[in-house]
Amino acid sequence: MAKYDVVVIGAGAAGLSAGALLAKEGKTVLVVERSPHLGGRALAVDDEGFKVNLGGHLIEDSGSGITKVFEHVGKELVHGVTSREMPVWDNNTRTWGSIRDRNPDKAELKKVINALTNSTWDELEEWDDRPMREWMAQHTTSQGVYDLFEYLAVLECLTDEWWDHSASDNLWVRKMHYEEKRMAAYSCWPGQGWDGMWRDLVDAIVEHGGEVRTSCEVDRVVIENHRVIGVALGRDGRVVPNDWEAGEVVETDCVISTLPVWNVLRVVPEWELPDWYANQIKYLAQDQYRVSWLNVYMATEEPVTMFDPKELSTWLATPHSPTPGYMYDQAAMDPSSTPAGIHLYCMGGVIPGAKGRDRRYLADMFDRFEAGMFEMYPGLRQHVWRRRGLVFDPPFGVVQKPMLVGKFRPHWRAPNVDGLYFASETFRSRGVGTDRAARAAVTCVEDIIGHRIPTFGDGWRY
Numbered sequence: 001m002a003k004y005d006v007v008v009i010g011a012g013a014a015g016l017s018a019g020a021l022l023a024k025e026g027k028t029v030l031v032v033e034r035s036p037h038l039g040g041r042a043l044a045v046d047d048e049g050f051k052v053n054l055g056g057h058l059i060e061d062s063g064s065g066i067t068k069v070f071e072h073v074g075k076e077l078v079h080g081v082t083s084r085e086m087p088v089w090d091n092n093t094r095t096w097g098s099i100r101d102r103n104p105d106k107a108e109l110k111k112v113i114n115a116l117t118n119s120t121w122d123e124l125e126e127w128d129d130r131p132m133r134e135w136m137a138q139h140t141t142s143q144g145v146y147d148l149f150e151y152l153a154v155l156e157c158l159t160d161e162w163w164d165h166s167a168s169d170n171l172w173v174r175k176m177h178y179e180e181k182r183m184a185a186y187s188c189w190p191g192q193g194w195d196g197m198w199r200d201l202v203d204a205i206v207e208h209g210g211e212v213r214t215s216c217e218v219d220r221v222v223i224e225n226h227r228v229i230g231v232a233l234g235r236d237g238r239v240v241p242n243d244w245e246a247g248e249v250v251e252t253d254c255v256i257s258t259l260p261v262w263n264v265l266r267v268v269p270e271w272e273l274p275d276w277y278a279n280q281i282k283y284l285a286q287d288q289y290r291v292s293w294l295n296v297y298m299a300t301e302e303p304v305t306m307f308d309p310k311e312l313s314t315w316l317a318t319p320h321s322p323t324p325g326y327m328y329d330q331a332a333m334d335p336s337s338t339p340a341g342i343h344l345y346c347m348g349g350v351i352p353g354a355k356g357r358d359r360r361y362l363a364d365m366f367d368r369f370e371a372g373m374f375e376m377y378p379g380l381r382q383h384v385w386r387r388r389g390l391v392f393d394p395p396f397g398v399v400q401k402p403m404l405v406g407k408f409r410p411h412w413r414a415p416n417v418d419g420l421y422f423a424s425e426t427f428r429s430r431g432v433g434t435d436r437a438a439r440a441a442v443t444c445v446e447d448i449i450g451h452r453i454p455t456f457g458d459g460w461r462y
């Protein structure tokens with residue numbers, strides 16, 4: 001079998017971005033994915049006529065990240081429906097309003113935006129250990145401005161208390177969105193659908209001479225004398241789960257693992273890494289740091305929202321559960337994802353990761369969360385289809401609290417193993433979700449090829 005320049009483990013946003021970029025750079029590359037589906041945590045599959053997502057809802061790239069990855073490899077990430085306003089549920093008054101009702105003082109807001117856009121990326125890096133409010137308090141005392149930034153933190157990072165919104169991670173995204181789109185938060189639905197996006201990247205890999213194998217599990221990264229020498233695949237035709245027969249070994253001296261912190265040590269032997277580095281991974285992998293929530297899809301024959309259906313709404317608590325969350329009309333974003341004439345609502349209520357294995361708590365919270373949704377959107381009582389899902393294993397990501405971000409995350413290059421890289425948004429990276437994963441891939445690819453890819457300019461990188 002041929003030796004590959006690089007083997008990429010995982011065909012999610014990071015793995016497909018890395019594979020496409022490397023193939024474009026002329027590297028021989030193999031992407032290996034254990035699932036039959038593409039997209040990893042952002043896969044989209046059919047369920048009784050509805051296209052449901054495990055993860056991806058909206059892309060938060062104002063232009064310089066995953067969009068540019070597509071552009072660089074000869075594809076287009078179509079920016080479909082964008083959400084521009086933000087309906088907000090006030091649980092104290094039990095009414096809907098807009099984030100604008102909180103009336104951020106325009107002059108104060110401008111002061112903060114100026115301070116942010118005048119800050120360098122390096123200056124923001126210094127804020128990994130402190131909350132966003134502390135940074136903002138240097139520039140304003142306006143509660144309305146705090147509210148605007150903090151509601152966005154709830155939506156993007158799923159942290160709910162002001163002291164838990166990391167300054168560096170949140171401000172990094174705000175600065176990018178203000179500079180690139182002149183708005184506080186930019187998000188869009190991918191015009192080709194989530195599954196279409198991943199197929200486009202596979203096409204780019206193949207068109208540039210790379211390969212993608214799905215339904216193929218990597219058993220372990222093979223390391224000898226602190227150097228990567230290959231990747232051992234699971235043996236085809238395994239019947240008993242404790243089958244110990246060796247599978248094929250693919251030769252390579254460079255591996256990019258895109259596995260998140262909570263399962264990466266299943267394929268990268270822990271004893272090959274320094275203990276402090278492996279411990280950093282295990283620390284972040286704890287249940288309490290998993291961004292978890294109750295995910296509910298409900299389909300109705302009549303619309304249930306009282307504002308523009310293309311807007312994403314949010315709240316800090318529902319009438320019956322202390323769950324911050326969001327809701328959007330997926331049919332308005334992508335009519336092809338539901339049967340004709342049916343509305344498909346996707347809603348989430350955040351729970352503490354530490355509760356993710358407590359089935360009794362979860363059953364009770366699902367009931368309370370839904371009861372709250374029925375009060376907030378009475379039309380949902382008439383739903384004709386429902387699908388509950390628990391976001392815990394896998395979770396959205398590692399929670400972006402101070403001291404759990406930036407330099408507090410493991411570096412993308414294994415400190416003592418030549419040729420071993422980690423392109424994962426749960427490792428050192430910035431951004432939100434799939435865009436963050438794609439940016440992590442850019443970082444690793446540039447490190448491997450030894451130069452910056454001009455398409456990405458020299459703005460936002462580590």
Ligand SMILES: Cc1cc2nc3c(=O)[nH]c(=O)nc-3n(C[C@H](O)[C@H](O)[C@H](O)COP(=O)(O)OP(=O)(O)OC[C@H]3O[C@@H](n4cnc5c(N)ncnc54)[C@H](O)[C@@H]3O)c2cc1C
Pocket residue numbers: 009010011012013014015032033034035038039040041042054055056057058059060216217218219258259260263267295391394395396397423424425432433434435437
């Ligand atoms: C419910 C939910 C909602 C979300 N909402 C959004 C959103 O609205 N917008 C957004 O941008 N992001 C969202 N995210 C986050 C986003 O899905 C992730 O950040 C992103 O998909 C991570 O991509 P990744 O490639 O880094 O990792 P993953 O997607 O986790 O990819 C890792 C891949 O590795 C594969 N793998 C694992 N073990 C092996 C092995 N041994 N051998 C081979 N392959 C293996 C997995 O099957 C997987 O495909 C959401 C996530 C969830 C769970």
